[in-house]
Amino acid sequence: MNTISSLFTRENINFSIAIISFILSVYNFAHEKLQNRMKLNITYKNHFIAEHDHKSITISLAFENLVKNPISISRIYLCVDDEKYDFYWIPQFVLRATRQTNGEVTDEINVHSIPLPFTIEGYGVVGGFFFTKAPQSVYDFENANTSLLVYSNKGIKTYPILMNNTSREG
Incomplete structure (x- = not known):
């Protein structure tokens, strides 16, 4: 009984609180780092190559933020x-x-590519068309090794994509 009461000294209690506080702060730091990292899901829908020059590439993509903080x-x-x-x-x-309506245009919608930079809110999605131009004619991506290299405020990351759904420019 005397040995148990000798463990509950002021110094031992303070030391125990310091150890528990240190463990909790390391846990909170690691948890915050994991929650704050860049975690995206990129969905490829399709792409088309301009018929007039075979250099202009427009890709339909959706970027989904899988964490609570904006990216x-x-x-x-x-x-x-x-x-x-x-x-x-x-x-x-x-x-x-x-x-x-009756041969008269009543509504017109012009669609443009997504401007860069853009922000994806926590657990949000940004989708649309993204445009690039190749220096030479491009015809087929199905046999190529394709990926997206994404630069963000959380770092640089490469996402492989399979560009297997070519649409025709109409």
Whole structure:
């Protein structure tokens, strides 16, 4: 009984509190680092190559933020084998959709590519078209090793994508 009461001295209690505080602070630091990292899910829908020059590539992508903190994407490269193509930061015209009533256009929607940089809120999604231009004609991505190189405020990360759904420009 005397040995148990000798363990509960002021010094031992303070030391125990210090050890528990240290363990909790290390846990909180590690937990925050894991929650604050860049964790994206990138969904590829399709792409099309311009018929007029076979150099302009428009890709339909969705970026999903899988963590609670916002992520700012500053730059994206399309990597095809050993080549890197920078996505344009200025919105590019992608398509025009019109609605007609009795032969008269009543509504017109112009769709542009997503401008860079952009921010994805916590657990949010940003999707749309992304545009790049190759220096030479590009015809087929199905046999190429393709990926996206994403620069953000959380770091740089490469995401492999399978570009197997080519659409025709209409």
